[in-house]
Amino acid sequence: xxxxxxxxxxxxxxxxxxxxxxxxxxxxxxxxxxxxxxxxxxxxxxxxxxxxxxxxxxxxxxxxxxxxxxxxxxxxxxxxxxxxxxxxxxxxxxxxxxxxxxxxxxxxxxxxxxxxxxxxxxxxxxxxxxxxxxxxxxxxxxxxxxxxxxxxxxxxxxxxxxxxxxxxxxxxxxxxxxxxxxxxxxxxxxxxxxxxxxxxxxxxxxxxxxxxxxxxxxxxxxxxxxxxxxxxxxxxxxxxxxxxxxxxxxxxxxxxxxxxxxxxxxxxxxxxxxxxxxxxxxx
Amino acid sequence: xxxxxxxxxxxxxxxxxxxxxxxxxxxxxxxxxxxxxxxxxxxxxxxxxxxxxxxxxxxxxxxxxxxxxxxxxxxxxxxxxxxxxxxxxxxxxxxxxxxxxxxxxxxxxxxxxxxxxxxxxxxxxxxxxxxxxxxxxxxxxxxxxxxxxxxxxxxxxxxxxxxxxxxxxxxxxxxxxxxxxxxxxxxxxxxxxxxxxxxxxxxxxxxxxxxxxxxxxxxxxxxxxxxxxxxxxxxxxxxxxxxxxxxxxxxxxxxxxxxxxxxxxxxxxxxxxxxxxxxxxxxxxxxxxxxxxxxxxxxxxxxxxxxxxxxxxxxxxxxxxxxxxxxxxxxx
Numbered sequence: 001x002x003x004x005x006x007x008x009x010x011x012x013x014x015x016x017x018x019x020x021x022x023x024x025x026x027x028x029x030x031x032x033x034x035x036x037x038x039x040x041x042x043x044x045x046x047x048x049x050x051x052x053x054x055x056x057x058x059x060x061x062x063x064x065x066x067x068x069x070x071x072x073x074x075x076x077x078x079x080x081x082x083x084x085x086x087x088x089x090x091x092x093x094x095x096x097x098x099x100x101x102x103x104x105x106x107x108x109x110x111x112x113x114x115x116x117x118x119x120x121x122x123x124x125x126x127x128x129x130x131x132x133x134x135x136x137x138x139x140x141x142x143x144x145x146x147x148x149x150x151x152x153x154x155x156x157x158x159x160x161x162x163x164x165x166x167x168x169x170x171x172x173x174x175x176x177x178x179x180x181x182x183x184x185x186x187x188x189x190x191x192x193x194x195x196x197x198x199x200x201x202x203x204x205x206x207x208x209x210x211x212x213x214x215x216x217x218x219x220x221x222x223x224x225x226x227x228x229x230x231x232x233x234x235x236x237x238x239x240x241x242x243x244x245x246x247x248x249x250x251x252x253x254x255x256x257x258x259x260x261x262x263x264x265x266x267x268x269x270x271x272x273x274x275x276x277x278x279x280x281x282x283x
Numbered sequence: 284x285x286x287x288x289x290x291x292x293x294x295x296x297x298x299x300x301x302x303x304x305x306x307x308x309x310x311x312x313x314x315x316x317x318x319x320x321x322x323x324x325x326x327x328x329x330x331x332x333x334x335x336x337x338x339x340x341x342x343x344x345x346x347x348x349x350x351x352x353x354x355x356x357x358x359x360x361x362x363x364x365x366x367x368x369x370x371x372x373x374x375x376x377x378x379x380x381x382x383x384x385x386x387x388x389x390x391x392x393x394x395x396x397x398x399x400x401x402x403x404x405x406x407x408x409x410x411x412x413x414x415x416x417x418x419x420x421x422x423x424x425x426x427x428x429x430x431x432x433x434x435x436x437x438x439x440x441x442x443x444x445x446x447x448x449x450x451x452x453x454x455x456x457x458x459x460x461x462x463x464x465x466x467x468x469x470x471x472x473x474x475x476x477x478x479x480x481x482x483x484x485x486x487x488x489x490x491x492x493x494x495x496x497x498x499x500x501x502x503x504x505x506x507x508x509x510x511x512x513x514x515x516x517x518x519x520x521x522x523x524x525x526x527x528x529x530x531x532x533x534x535x536x537x538x539x540x541x542x543x544x545x546x547x548x549x550x551x552x553x554x555x556x557x558x559x560x561x562x563x564x565x566x567x568x569x570x571x572x573x574x575x576x577x578x579x580x581x582x583x584x585x586x587x588x589x590x591x592x593x594x595x596x597x598x599x600x601x602x603x604x605x606x607x608x609x610x611x612x613x614x615x
Contacts, residue, residue, distance in 0.1 A: 087377060
């Protein structure tokens with residue numbers, strides 16, 4: 001516990017912890033502000049996402065979409081900093097178990113991510129109310145019409161997905177032993193996988209003779225890639241709809257998606273711990 | 284090595300560590316007695332830091348064996364390090380945490396460390412007044428002090444310090460020396476790696492001199508200093524043969540020493556302490572006029588005689604690098 005308390009102290013004192021959350025909330029607030037400014041001019045009045053439970057879909061896209069990207073960068077930065085500052089060798093020289101240290105460090109990161117998700121979510125709900133009030137529309141009851149269930153599902157599944165994606169960034173930074181390399185590689189993998197999935201999807205659909213009346217295909221192999229599998233978990237959470245996957249691809253069954261996500265999370269931790277365990281510190 | 288020597292805090296046998304084809308440590312046999320300050324000396328790149336890394340499990344040896352605190356040790360025996368404190372290479376901290384917070388987070392790793400211990404060690408190194416400031420505002424000397432404090436956190440039986448005087452002001456160096464003396468008076472063992480020889484001469488009880496990854500001399504400091512005065516004489520290159528003949532009559536220990544600038548070559552001769560002045564006179568009477576003369580019975584002279592003024596070259600040969608002292612070359 002003292003090791004976890006020390007890791008949490010380190011994260012509490014790092015401005016990156018607040019910068020990441022602030023960026024997410026700031027961008028979300030900016031979107032809400034733009035909505036308020038344009039609502040009066042819109043021919044059909046306030047958009048759907050200013051009404052609960054549809055509003056959860058909008059918040060989810062922000063917190064678990066952009067939030068995932070920020071989480072990957074954040075976790076990689078935390079893991080890589082120990083190498084950059086040379087503090088990992090101090091820990092090793094004190095006789096601490098390398099694997100234990102790495103895993104506890106990630107648990108602390110995960111605790112901060114979950115707290116960040118909750119804060120961002122609460123802020124998103126608050127912004128919905130604020131935007132609704134400024135636009136003169138009623139946002140409805142966030143807990144009515146299955147809202148409470150939507151909220152719980154969103155937070156539970158979203159926290160799992162963001163944590164799993166962050167774990168991949170964390171493991172990459174541990175392997176590369178560098179803060180910058182970890183952040184850049186983590187983000188490139190995250191975005192690269194999305195691009196790959198889109199390219200493969202388009203190619204697959206073209207091969208299947210995409211046209212009117214076509215039924216959704218899949219699940220396809222690329223939906224099981226480390227970052228994409230999270231979309232299968234989040235498919236059960238409210239979305240705004242309109243994504244290509246919704247009508248072109250069948251989602252991975254929820255149980256299987258959760259299982260694969262957990263496996264990726266555990267595998268990432270194993271890779272991070274093993275790479276730390278085997279590392280020779282020579283400079 | 285199956286049984287440890289309880290009288291030794293550290294023992295290595297045939298220790299080898301290579302980085303690529305180059306051995307950084309090449310068959311090192313080290314014997315560090317308990318309860319003393321052991322000066323681990325060597326030129327830059329001689330393998331001191333690599334040896335320390337091997338001793339704390341940061342790196343794994345390619346061959347050889349180690350004993351730590353009287354028992355065989357491998358890099359997997361991490362719990363043995365609970366009894367060892369170390370400061371290896373430059374001190375490393377979280378720059379955005381205060382000195383006190385750094386001690387707190389390092390104290391959470393490894394052996395159980397009571398919270399009040401951080402205040403104790405801050406007092407040892409004279410850093411209590413600035414302990415609440417962020418480390419990124421510290422000077423090099425303050426970071427060095429905090430590094431020593433970190434090494435002391437677990438009240439270790441064995442302390443490994445790599446160039447601990449780096450960045451310390453004279454007052455800090457004196458305080459560190461007194462601290463290390465205090466620790467050995469408590470029965471603890473301190474290994475100090477350094478190339479600041481006057482400092483080591485005041486601090487060490489036993490020294491080991493390493494060059495090109497090998498131990499070239501090990502023993503009580505007093506013994507090395509009592510071996511007599513070492514005189515290094517610079518003579519013209521063409522007079523080296525004649526000078527060696529003259530000096531051989533004065534002392535049985537005469538050898539061409541590493542180093543030399545231009546046409547000058549060095550000869551090292553060991554004589555009794557009261558015979559140092561005889562060297563120049565004998566040479567002059569023999570028609571050889573020295574262009575340089577250095578003498579001393581100190582550690583520095585012994586060190587230079589063993590390792591050469593330029594230290595070993597990357598291939599491990601002692602003496603000046605190629606081109607050193609040649610016409611048209613520049614001294615480093």
